[in-house]
Amino acid sequence: MSTAERVRRINPSPSTAAAQRVRELKSQGLTILDLTVGEPDFDTPDHVKAAAIRAIEAGETKYTPVNGTPQLRAAIAEKLRGRHGLERTDAQITVGGGAKQVIFLALMATLDEGDEVIVPAPYWVSYPDMVRANDGTPVIVDCPEPDGFKLTPQRLSSALTDRTRWVVLNTPGNPTGAAYTTGELRALAQVLLDHPHVRVLTDEIYDEIWYREEDTTSLAAVEPRLADRVFLTNGVSKTYAMTGWRIGYGVGPADLVTAINTLQSQTSSCPSSVSQAAAAAALTGPQDFVQDTVRVYRARRDATVKLINDVPRLNCTAPDGGFYLLVNCRDAIGQFTPTGDRIQDDEDFARYLLDSRQVAVIHGAAYGAPGYFRISFATSTDVLTEACERIATACADLSATPSA
Ligand code: PLP
Numbered sequence: 446m447s448t449a450e451r452v453r454r455i456n457p458s459p460s461t462a463a464a465q466r467v468r469e470l471k472s473q474g475l476t477i478l479d480l481t482v483g484e485p486d487f488d489t490p491d492h493v494k495a496a497a498i499r500a501i502e503a504g505e506t507k508y509t510p511v512n513g514t515p516q517l518r519a520a521i522a523e524k525l526r527g528r529h530g531l532e533r534t535d536a537q538i539t540v541g542g543g544a545k546q547v548i549f550l551a552l553m554a555t556l557d558e559g560d561e562v563i564v565p566a567p568y569w570v571s572y573p574d575m576v577r578a579n580d581g582t583p584v585i586v587d588c589p590e591p592d593g594f595k596l597t598p599q600r601l602s603s604a605l606t607d608r609t610r611w612v613v614l615n616t617p618g619n620p621t622g623a624a625y626t627t628g629e630l631r632a633l634a635q636v637l638l639d640h641p642h643v644r645v646l647t648d649e650i651y652d653e654i655w656y657r658e659e660d661t662t663s664l665a666a667v668e669p670r671l672a673d674r675v676f677l678t679n680g681v682s683k684t685y686a687m688t689g690w691r692i693g694y695g696v697g698p699a700d701l702v703t704a705i706n707t708l709q710s711q712t713s714s715c716p717s718s719v720s721q722a723a724a725a726a727a728l729t730g731p732q733d734f735v736q737d738t739v740r741v742y743r744a745r746r747d748a749t750v751k752l753i754n755d756v757p758r759l760n761c762t763a764p765d766g767g768f769y770l771l772v773n774c775r776d777a778i779g780q781f782t783p784t785g786d787r788i789q790d791d792e793d794f795a796r797y798l799l800d801s802r803q804v805a806v807i808h809g810a811a812y813g814a815p816g817y818f819r820i821s822f823a824t825s826t827d828v829l830t831e832a833c834e835r836i837a838t839a840c841a842d843l844s845a846t847p848s849a
Pocket residue numbers: 483542543544545546569615618619648650679680681682683688691692693
């Protein structure tokens with residue numbers, strides 16, 4: 446039995462593959478320090494769980510409207526109003542089984558064969574494969590570290606063609622934590638205003654896990670003239686430690702939202718009713734969970750950035766948001782391990798850390814960032830400290846020539 450061409454074009458997510466490898470090693474009795482995790486290590490807040498239990502007891506266990514419950518859509522509209530001053534109608538909002546599904550359906554709703562999607566690199570691993578799965582062509586635009594890992598107007602201009610359908614902007618980003626300032630978004634908007642056939646997909650899933658004083662900004666708010674071309678996606682997974690509840694949302698022009706709803710009606714019918722009740726409680730309830738966890742993430746970020754920058758051959762910049770560090774390991778590439786193997790690339794380096802020191806990280810090439818690896822600090826300070834010590838030892842064990 447053969448699988449369809451569209452499946453053969455894509456790969457399983459490298460983070461899922463890394464998690465699987467960690468599970469295998471653990472099942473062999475090894476203690477692995479796992480820095481691959483892409484989800485908060487906190488439990489969902491109690492008041493959110495209580496809302497879900499109430500929903501079950503109240504019989505909210507049936508199909509909901511395809512685009513989500515009115516309560517959740519109202520909560521999303523309120524969040525956009527409060528955070529960005531955006532006024533969006535009910536018809537411009539849709540809810541799906543995670544931001545991932547919403548993004549997938551947005552691409553499915555708009556791409557025909559050969560349509561191009563500009564994906565700035567480093568990128569979240571799923572974008573290029575989601576584009577390919579929907580017959581599109583990802584156009585990867587390298588955004589190097591000196592540019593803050595961010596797309597510049599010049600690079601955007603050079604990548605745009607008549608076939609461009611979307612530009613993806615993930616801010617704050619996975620795996621870099623980089624976020625666009627209002628000025629940077631305005632400069633990109635200036636370019637986009639001249640290309641009316643191009644839409645922008647903003648993925649703002651880490652917008653609340655944020656370490657700077659000034660709030661994150663959103664392209665939809667920065668440039669109202671792009672309002673009918675921006676599709677803003679977000680969700681509750683990261684902010685409220687709700688990855689398993691599978692609720693994300695998309696906000697954009699009504700015709701696009703209607704097309705997504707049509708696809709959703711023929712795939713899942715609607716997102717989970719109980720999870721939607723929980724997500725509405727998360728968005729409208731007390732926000733101290735967010736403040737408390739961001740305080741913890743910030744302390745871990747600061748400690749881990751310092752530990753990594755103390756390791757010869759490694760360096761990283763402190764991310765503005767999210768819970769990942771993208772660590773530059775170029776100076777370790779070309780070196781020899783104590784067993785005489787030459788580290789050829791970041792994938793070899795990640796494997797070396799795992800095999801020699803039982804520290805699991807994800808190699809940068811998976812994110813379009815060769816020469817780097819990603820650390821998640823959604824884990825305890827103890828694990829982070831121990832892992833950084835082991836990474837330091839692994840680096841100290843490298844040498845410029847194979848040992849005799
Ligand atoms: N967007 C980015 C940048 C992510 O890192 C992730 C999760 O890793 C998602 C979207 C998916 O979020 P959700 O759990 O809402 O599908």
